[in-house]
Amino acid sequence: MHAYWKLHKIPILLVLGSAVFYGIFGYDLVREDFIKLICLFGALFFLHFKLIQFERWNTAFLVVAGVLFRLVFLLAEPNLSQDFYRFIWDGELLISGINPYQYTPNELIANAEFQIPNATVLHQGMGELSARHYSNYPPINQLLFAISAFLGRGSITASLAIMRLSIVLADLGILYFGRKLLRHLNLSPHLIFWYFINPLVIIELSGNLHFEGVMLFLFLWAIFLIGKGKYLWAAPVYTAAILLKLVPLLFLPLFLPLLGFKKSVFFYALVGISGVVFLFPFYSPELADNYAQTLGLWFSNFEFNAGMYNLVKQLAISQFDAKPWELIKDYGVLLKLYMVLLILLVTFFRANHTLKEVLKSMLLLLSCYYLFSATVHPWYLIFLIGICIFTAYRYPVVWSAMAVLSYFAYTQPDFKENLWVLFLEYFVVISFIIYEFIKNNDHKILIRQKWREE
Numbered sequence: 001m002h003a004y005w006k007l008h009k010i011p012i013l014l015v016l017g018s019a020v021f022y023g024i025f026g027y028d029l030v031r032e033d034f035i036k037l038i039c040l041f042g043a044l045f046f047l048h049f050k051l052i053q054f055e056r057w058n059t060a061f062l063v064v065a066g067v068l069f070r071l072v073f074l075l076a077e078p079n080l081s082q083d084f085y086r087f088i089w090d091g092e093l094l095i096s097g098i099n100p101y102q103y104t105p106n107e108l109i110a111n112a113e114f115q116i117p118n119a120t121v122l123h124q125g126m127g128e129l130s131a132r133h134y135s136n137y138p139p140i141n142q143l144l145f146a147i148s149a150f151l152g153r154g155s156i157t158a159s160l161a162i163m164r165l166s167i168v169l170a171d172l173g174i175l176y177f178g179r180k181l182l183r184h185l186n187l188s189p190h191l192i193f194w195y196f197i198n199p200l201v202i203i204e205l206s207g208n209l210h211f212e213g214v215m216l217f218l219f220l221w222a223i224f225l226i227g228k229g230k231y232l233w234a235a236p237v238y239t240a241a242i243l244l245k246l247v248p249l250l251f252l253p254l255f256l257p258l259l260g261f262k263k264s265v266f267f268y269a270l271v272g273i274s275g276v277v278f279l280f281p282f283y284s285p286e287l288a289d290n291y292a293q294t295l296g297l298w299f300s301n302f303e304f305n306a307g308m309y310n311l312v313k314q315l316a317i318s319q320f321d322a323k324p325w326e327l328i329k330d331y332g333v334l335l336k337l338y339m340v341l342l343i344l345l346v347t348f349f350r351a352n353h354t355l356k357e358v359l360k361s362m363l364l365l366l367s368c369y370y371l372f373s374a375t376v377h378p379w380y381l382i383f384l385i386g387i388c389i390f391t392a393y394r395y396p397v398v399w400s401a402m403a404v405l406s407y408f409a410y411t412q413p414d415f416k417e418n419l420w421v422l423f424l425e426y427f428v429v430i431s432f433i434i435y436e437f438i439k440n441n442d443h444k445i446l447i448r449q450k451w452r453e454e
Helices: 002-027 034-055 059-071 083-095 105-109 119-126 139-152 156-184 189-196 199-207 212-227 231-242 247-259 261-282 287-300 308-320 324-349 355-372 378-388 395-411 419-439
Strands: none
Touching: 002 034, 002 059, 002 199, 034 059, 034 189, 034 199, 034 395, 059 156, 059 189, 059 199, 083 105, 083 119, 083 139, 083 156, 105 119, 139 156, 139 261, 156 189, 156 199, 156 212, 189 378, 199 212, 199 378, 199 395, 212 231, 212 247, 212 355, 212 378, 231 247, 231 261, 247 261, 247 324, 247 355, 308 324, 308 355, 308 419, 324 355, 355 378, 355 395, 355 419, 378 395, 395 419
């Protein structure tokens, strides 16, 4: 023990210091205290970089450190997001036999006969915006909410702990399949730790209970199976990833050049069949309309931490006297068309015949979507971090460090964003993207012809 301490003294101290900072983050921070928040975040990013620098080949050490950091939050109430109230609400509805896609919280709370544990606390906690809309969380997400509510037995704290444990288990699954996939691609397995001990990942998943990590676990599991030629087994797993968070839906066309026409047909058919099976328990005549109505809000009503959208918005208002509430609706429609065109271009005009190239194309597509999206919550970037470790790009790690600047909005009345703060974030991120694309000789990434790769 003495010899181990002597050999690893500095990394052990870095782990203990990080654990203390995570503890302060989880139990002694309000999101309005931006100075404290950014100082803690900055310190944690520095410490995580030094930990990888010192112990990158010591897998056991970094695994234990990553699990410890996550368990620090076990009994904490999320302090950067109030979404957990809606998670528990939807879970309680399901175990009470109520379809969360069929009624808004406001409709249910107005019913004198409606009863679930902590109904008033959950309704008030989720906020007015969430309370007046149908649930926008897909079915597999709803299943996790229901399990947490059932095992929590009416206790909010217990339900939060169950959710956290499921998220930690998913991160361990990412560690397992991520290392296997890295080896399969002839990449160093230690690269997985750029995800596993990334502070944004730990804080937004284990701390604030977002389920992007569970989606990433299912996604990487499916990608690993595809890499091993087991694409039929991969289909239901990939469907589960889509029905936990919808992001993997963007990447479906990329499997056409990778698998070939015949295999792709079978893969897509199984994804469709699996989707019907997963959705069937939630079916109601109103399901499609209610869910589409709620999902449409994300494209046409909300804006947060946006990059190119803010530039377009400022130009449109100053030069063309555009109305912001009309602009965002038109922009949402254009964003959908832009993504369809980009997906087609990347699918048919890039060489996507190897898993490495497909993962690079996925990184490109999702990055372009987030750069132009009107809403980019920090936890959205977790998928980018998870994909980038299988490529030569690390700009998502830089973006994950800069995304904390978006929380400055919570210090302002009505959550008004500071455009100079957002400019700083995106200036650093876009500059690093350009640097990496030039360094990796991928400045023609969108027009690279297939035959150049063959």
